Each structure stands twice: as structure tokens, then as C-alpha cells.
Amino acid sequence: MQSFSNKTPGQTGLAAPAAETGMDEKLQLESWLPYRLFRISVRIADVLNAFYGPRFGFSRSAWRTMAIIANRPGVSAKEICQAGGLDQFSVSRAIKQLVELGYAQRQNGRTDRRYAAIELSKSGWAAFTEISDLARRLDQELTGAVSQEELAMLDSILTKLDNASAGIMARGWRGGAREKSEPDGQKTGD
Amino acid sequence: MQSFSNKTPGQTGLAAPAAETGMDEKLQLESWLPYRLFRISVRIADVLNAFYGPRFGFSRSAWRTMAIIANRPGVSAKEICQAGGLDQFSVSRAIKQLVELGYAQRQNGRTDRRYAAIELSKSGWAAFTEISDLARRLDQELTGAVSQEELAMLDSILTKLDNASAGIMARGWRGGAREKSEPDGQKTGD
DNA sequence: AGATATGATTGCAAAATGCAATCGTTTAGC
């Protein structure tokens, strides 16, 4: 076997960018902030998926889509893309899957009939409730590991990081360089 | 385009678990901690991928694998699985890809010849250096959004969350229930 | 009306994934 944490507790490379210290040591995946965030989130998402996948028979995209529909009944596919960081194809397929399984339906509430206008069915709401109960429980188990103060701090930090990451994504890897900035468009993510 | 932050800055649902307040309002994807972590990490990973994908021609798994090899030259495939949260098949294929592209090679340094013993080639190191330079730059752009104190705080919080998430994953969605705990095995993630 | 724009969907090729079967090597039992 093997440990998983080969970093000293207080100092993980986060606080000292190497460039400043002149040390310039190799990048460590395990200490790289995005990877640390990724690992935590993926573990939880996997656990949640292990529940709703077999139980309700839909994919991760479909769950994300369902969660968005639940919060904004009558959304269009495009709005789901924007809210969920999914591309239009995933969303279209997620909706199709949800509709086929009877968890959602296309409603024609809008005047503009190009828009999809999706909402959850009765069983869709039931599924959503079950899944989000588990999601909440997992969230509580997770946040139970830190104090209320830390949680509040984390909240504010994540808000900042979220904004920063949006900026980074918008600029692309060429950074500030004015390079036409690629066609852009929502990358899938997941 | 569109904002991406439709939450009130200070209070995102994180600090008040609803159950306590009796409010019991619907789960909001955008405020759910694992999703918030996920979104940040995915944006950065996408940007990084948009660089090394076209430039060096390998996949996300291959990059993760490369980063691990770089830090522990001579690792076996199994060790890469454990360190990188990848399953043995992804790793095997990632190694194959890296070897085919000339970025890594199998070395027979070990006495036990069942183990792979991978290390980076010259061009592998060059690629790694280039990619990790960008990775570091992105990390700095990201962490530049918060103060040093916040960063230190974040570091310690994430360590706790990482441990908690490992526990949650190990227990599975059935939570504490003694249910044989599923075969487990590293889910891929990515 | 015809041309153009926009939201959504579909078809199909390419890539990623999951899993059983397999190969080569080492270890344990006899």
C-alpha cells in the first residue's frame, strides 16, 4: 500500500510559489490546487452517482440537468447549458434521457416554440428529492470535518476562486496575450 | 454571455444546512460544495488540457500519469493508480500512449520484473516542464485572487475535506451501514 | 415571401470506459 499524503500538513506548495523562493522544484500533482479540488469533488460525485445511476438509470449529465430543471422549472436547453457548464449536445441528450425515463417532460408554456421548456414529472420530483437528500447528507458529512468558521471562510474563498477561474477560462492558456482567444464556447467539463 | 454567479456573496447555503433552520429548501447545484469545487477545478483543467492536448497529443489521463512519473521516476503502474486516482486500465493505456509518443519508457530497474518501472524520456521531461510551467502559472492566477492568509486557511481546510471525502468514498452511499462496503477500487474521475 | 438567425436535435465517427480474458513473473506448497 501507500499513503496518499506526502506533503507536510501546513505547507503544501500552496503558500510558497517556488518562483519566489528560487527553489523551482517540480510540480506536484497532489499539491496542485485544482487537482486537490478535483479529487474531493470527484469522490463525492462518484458516491452520489453510484446511488442514482443504478437506482434511476441516468447519467451524470442527466443528474446535473435534472438539478437545474428542479430549480428553474421551464428552463430551456440553452439555459441549462449556461447554468450547468454543459454543452448543448450533452444537455439535449440528458433531456432526452430524462424524458424517455419519464422524469421530465417538454412543456409548451412559452410563446417562442423554439425553446424547450422542460420540467420535472411527478416521478422526476421524487427522484430529485431522493438524490438531493443523499447529496445533502454527503455535503454534511464533508463539511462536518471543518468548523463553522472555516466553512464560512471556505465559502468566501471559493467565491473568489470561482470568479478567478471564470476569468482564466475566458482568457485561455495564452493568458493575457491578445490572441483572438479561440472560438471559446462551453467546454464540457464533467 | 452570462454572469455565472447567481448567489449572494456571503451566504451560499454552505453555512446554514437547511435541516437546522427547518427551511428545507431545494438543493441548489450551484451552492453545493462538491459542485463548486468541481467547477473551479474543471475550468483550470480544461485550460491546461487545451494547451497540452494539441501541443503534445495526449489525454488527460496521460498528463496525470506523466505528472506522477515525473515526481517518482521508476514507479509501477499500480503505484500510479493509487497516486492518481486512476484505474489500472487507464494507467496502462496512458503509459502506452506516452511510450508510443516517445515521452516515456519502460525501464527494467527493478528486481521484480512484473512491475513496469516507468520513467520519462528527454522529450517527456521537456513536455512536463512546459506543461507544469503553465500549470503553475494558472495556479498563481487562481490563488492570486485571495490573500496569503486565506490561502493558508484554504490549504488546511482542503486537507481536512480531502480526508473526509476519502472516508465518504470508502463508506459509499449507504453511509455508515455495514454493507460489505462495495469492492471499492479507484473510480476514474477525470 | 424569401433570407437569415436562433434553439434544439440527430447521425455518425472518434475517444474514453468497463470488464473479462490473457500474458509474464514471482511466490507458496509439496
Place this chain on the structure above:
DNA sequence: GCTAAACGATTGCATTTTGCAATCATATCT
């Protein structure tokens, strides 16, 4: 020493997911 079991790694193949062009339907513009 020889055989069987264990182990790490790899491969083949079916399934799923993804990316993208093409398409359909509706709405808007001239």
C-alpha cells in the same frame, strides 16, 4: 524442482460518452 496460486500489467471487445457537422423547426428581418 515442479506445479499451483497470486500478482502486476496488458489486451480485446462491447458499451458509453464526446465532438461536430448537418438538419429541423420556429422566429425575425427586409
